[in-house]
Amino acid sequence: MVLSFTIAAVLGLVGGLVRVPYVSIGPGPTYDTLGRVNDQAVVQVDGEETYETSGQLRMTTVSVSDDISLFGALGLWVSGRYALQPRDVYFGPGQTEEELEQENTKMFQNSQSAAEVAALRYLDYPVQVVAQEITRGAPVDGVLEPGDQLLSVNGSQIAVQEDVSEALRDTKPGDQVAITFQRGDEPPRTSTIELGNASDFGAGERSEGFLGLAPVDRADVEFETTIHLEDVGGPSAGLIFALAIVDKLTPGQLEDGRTVAGTGEIDVKGNVGPIGGISFKLVAASEAGADTFLVPASNCAEAKADAPDGLRLVKVDTLASAVEALEDLEAGRTPPSC
Known part of the structure; x- marks a missing residue:
């Protein structure tokens, strides 16, 4: 009886205290x-x-x-x-x-x-396109900041986020492109960026030039x-x-x-x-x-x-x-x- 009680007590402690590598959903x-x-x-x-x-x-x-x-x-x-x-x-x-x-x-x-x-x-309702993320060390790093509104890229007006990739479609690493952007209430400014190679920044191989920003639409209301x-x-x-x-x-x-x-x-x-x-x-x-x-x-x-x-x-x-x-x-x- 003592042995049975001891075994039951040990099993109870194990079952109640030991955690299993599962989650419940x-x-x-x-x-x-x-x-x-x-x-x-x-x-x-x-x-x-x-x-x-x-x-x-x-x-x-x-x-x-x-x-x-x-x-x-x-x-x-x-x-x-x-x-x-x-x-x-x-x-x-x-x-x-x-x-x-x-x-x-x-x-x-x-x-x-x-x-x-x-x-x-x-x-x-109207929307605006902003830089959501900037890749560290990428061509636009130090020029753009997260939250900057993108107005034009490579001569193309930016109305929705898809316009950014479309503006870079026929480019290649080493090309110079102009980006016009606005930061908060400051006047718009334009900077010329030399496009990089996407694979150099862990973004995967691609033929077009790489800016290093993730654009996203935001409500402009x-x-x-x-x-x-x-x-x-x-x-x-x-x-x-x-x-x-x-x-x-x-x-x-x-x-x-x-x-x-x-x-x-x-x-x-x-x-x-x-x-x-x-x-x-x-x-x-x-x-x-x-x-x-x-x-x-x-x-x-x-x-x-x-x-x-x-x-x-x-x-x-x-x-x-x-x-x-x-x-x-x-x-x-x-x-x-x-």
Whole structure:
């Protein structure tokens, strides 16, 4: 009896204290981007006319838990509500949970910026192109700074970020090109840059000349759009944020009293990309009362296999298609489905 008790006690300690190299993934909280959290509007527009909305437009999340004991892992697995994944799928070598949270926070902030630009481009508001990042030691390093507005490159006017690569299409390393830019409220200035070789800066082999900047579109408007949401990370809320901005800045109500949920990474051109954890987000949306879920087209097969009963899956691949799908629902038409 003593031996059995001792063995049971040791196993209990091992199961309760020993951590396994896995993380648990499950449904996370959802947030109505048309509503308020902690008495503050999630999506706020200041300085521009906005319109009343109805219904809910819920962004969905996935809960990821680290530092799991052996018994804890078994309990989560048996529950059927959570899945276990190797820790190195989510964490880089030596990466701490705090470092991962910082990385996710940065991606979340970038997704907010992309959502704003995508929404305002869709609504035909003007945008400007700025230097988002400068490669250390590259030809433009020391000339341009992050945030500088690009006005022209190699004689071509810059209206959207794609214009920068188009302006360099027929160049080669060693060519001299003129760049006109503006820093803050300073007058525009022009500098002549000798193009480098992309491979010299770890950017991959290419025939055209290399500047060493990453251009990105930014909204060029007098009003301000702010997203207030803490303790959320990752890029997958971009589509829903963009839809919330569109809904607030246009007459009518896209949701028409319904509870619509969704997910999807978005770029500044309004393209919707795939995300991870779709099955858990579907569960979270259903439990939050959603009747419609906007699914990135690339996630449709997985979503269709795991969709809860009563949840309509609407396939989207751009911001425009998502708006059109919601307008179809409001008009009683059938939108594209998974």
